[in-house]
Amino acid sequence: MEPLHKDSETAAAAAAVAAADPRGASSSGVVVQVREKKGPLRAAIPCMPFPVAVICLFLNTFVPGLGTFVSAFTVLCGARTDLPDRHVCCVFWLNIAAALIQVLTAIVMVGWIMSIFWGMDMVILAISQGYKDQGIPQQL
Known part of the structure; x- marks a missing residue:
């Protein structure tokens, strides 16, 4: 045993x-x-500034996958992820893959729901990063 x-x-x-x-x-x-143990797609969500994360949530709510697609480019601009050992291009393509999954499965509503939750995760990461930057203990 x-x-x-x-x-x-x-x-x-x-x-x-x-x-x-x-x-x-x-x-x-x-x-x-x-x-929480995150898979590679979920760990590839970039930690963006709060306003950008809210815009991505808004885009993901009305056009599934669009906010995730936009967030992929923030990785190229230096946004951090939970995959520090992976190359920036690899994390970029993981985000593009997540956006494609959201777009292709939006027809059966799964992708749309996934897209909204993805956007909410972006906002939560932005808020928690803001707390870390200011040295405030998290209460989330």
Whole structure:
């Protein structure tokens, strides 16, 4: 049998502490941290300035994939992504691929919904980056 992953152990320890304390207060100091694992397409979403991210969300809402297509060019202009080990051209083409997927699947509404969520992720990344730049702790 394989050993449990560290995240599973932490979650199990937190569950044991919560079960042992009926008030819900944790006196043992166990901290549970959750990290989202992003796929390569999702990690390629660039962190843009807030106004640009809002424009991309607006474009994605009314023309699926257009905001994602525009955001691909921000990567060429120096926008950061969660793929620092990949070359800029590779991240650019990942964003173009995401835009094409959104356009081609918009006929069955999947691409349109994906496009709107993609735009919302752009805005969320812009807001969180703004907090990091100002040194304000995030409350999202």
